[in-house]
Amino acid sequence: MVEEKEIIEKLLNGELKIRQIDDLVGDTEKSVDIRRKFIENVSNTKLEHLSNYSLSMEEAIKRNIENPIGTIQIPLGIAGPLEVHGEYADGDYYVPLATTEGALVASINRGFSVIKAAGGTSARIIEDKMTRAPVIKTESVSEAIKIKEWIKLHFNDLKEAAESTTRHGKLIKIDPIIIVGKYVYPRFVYTTGDSMGMNMVTIATDTALKILVEKTSAHVIALSGNVCVDKKAAAINLIEGRGKSIVAEISIPREIVEKKLKTTPEAIVEVNVSKNFIGSAIAGSMSFNAQYANMIGAIFLATGQDEAHIVEGSLGITFAEVVNGDLYFAVTLPDVPLATFGGGTKIETARECLEIMGVYGAGKVGKFAEIVAGTVLAGELSLIGALAAGHLARAHKDLGRG
Structure with a gap:
């Protein structure tokens, strides 16, 4: 058996490549340790926190990662309950959100509270497809x-x-x-x-x-000519859809808007038109929304989705209007690639986050998609409400998010 010190010396002088360590050592965890110590040496950095993890690197290296040296950690918050009434999801759900953006989980949770007070959001999958061009x-x-x-x-x-x-x-x-x-x-x-x-x-x-x-x-x-369009923002995906195309909608009585969002339905509609429609149009944006990427990103990182698809998942249109004095509010996400088994969902932490929502494994992706749509609606509603009420800067300041 080649000694650890000898392997690191060979790595340092170029006699050995880091990808060759696994075959030389024959033990995944030891290979990870050696590779990390080599990086500590060449970077003169102590990688104390990267070395602490509980997931199985032996399983991860089979399909999810090459040349591993450890794991990163992202704070994981929980928001809920989210009340969803969909074809697959029907009830209250707690949603795990991985993020380092202060105030995001609090904002989404506020949106959940509004949704709950209004009797829940209706969510549906309107298209389901994956493409290769x-x-x-x-x-x-x-x-x-x-x-x-x-x-x-x-x-x-x-x-x-x-x-x-x-x-x-x-x-x-x-x-x-x-x-x-x-x-x-x-x-x-x-x-x-x-x-x-x-x-x-x-x-x-x-x-x-x-x-x-x-x-x-x-x-x-x-094999890919970029008309798919995979992991890039594109008008064809906005129009044709890709992954799960999902919609969530809700009607919120005026008194709930005024009490919980501290604004009016009319003010929310004006912010949506002037910001999400006119502002996005003048900027040449393909996304007519305020912050879909925040919710999509936090859920994707928590549940082992392909994080590059956050680019696609941020596409979409937010719609708001006043109906009989109340607020109708809807989010349409035409391109959200999702999975409930395989790929990164097999990583232990991702599996646990999916299990929190009851969506891990076969037969659960429809339920997951509707929960995602409801979460996006909550975050979007909360942010636009804060903008309409003039509370956005105050919320970040109060939560120490300068």
Whole structure:
């Protein structure tokens, strides 16, 4: 057995790469320790807190991380109860939120209180899909048109090939099929069950493309051609949707708005129009909301979702109007990739956070999505209410969040 000191010396003089430690040592936890001590040496930093964790690094290294040296810790708060009445979620839920932004959990909790007083929020999933869009090169625009027509005519063949790779994924359409010069961008659209499904649809699309290449003159330049659109803000996702497309709505009596938010329905509507609609439009934003990313980010970090999808999850539109003197308020999130099993949800802390809401495992992603929608509505309502009442700066000051 090679000694720890000898391994670190070889790392320092370049004889060994950090990725080779695992094979050399044969013990995951010891490899993590050696790798961390090497980093302590080269950075002249004592990594005391990174070395304290309870999750199984042996399991994490199989699918979730490479070259681990420890874990980070983010404060985890709890807000609730959130009263949701949806197709899958129906009742009161406590929501774990991982964040370092002071006042965020308090703000969301205030929103939950308003929702509870008004009888709960209604939440629904309006679309459910995951996409992968390769870029294909042809010899000419005429050939590109032929490829497009071939894809349309042979959809069932492509569907059969794609679905041969998965028990859960279903190819529901290939649309749009965009031509730019001699390039073709077909957007493969799937349902993926309780899995977020990005790996699933990647493998499925790759298999389907083998038939396309075999039967036509198509040349696949890249399996992802950015029309998917994965982990980037894009108008096509705002319009077509991706992941779970979810809506939460609520009608709040005027007296509750005045008592709990210290403002009026009319003031909230004006803030929403002037800030979220006009302000976003003049800035060229694709997100017509105040802070979806705050709630999406805090939930994603707590529950082991792919944090890069926070970019997509922040897309959406907040709508508010006065109806018979009361406030109607709704949030629409067209692009929220979510999972309740697989990937990062298997990490022990993520699993526990999902279990707090009763959404860990198969058959629970619909319930999770509706809770997420309700949480976003709560945070959005609270912030816009604070802005309308002129309380935002005061709240941060009172909570010591300077």
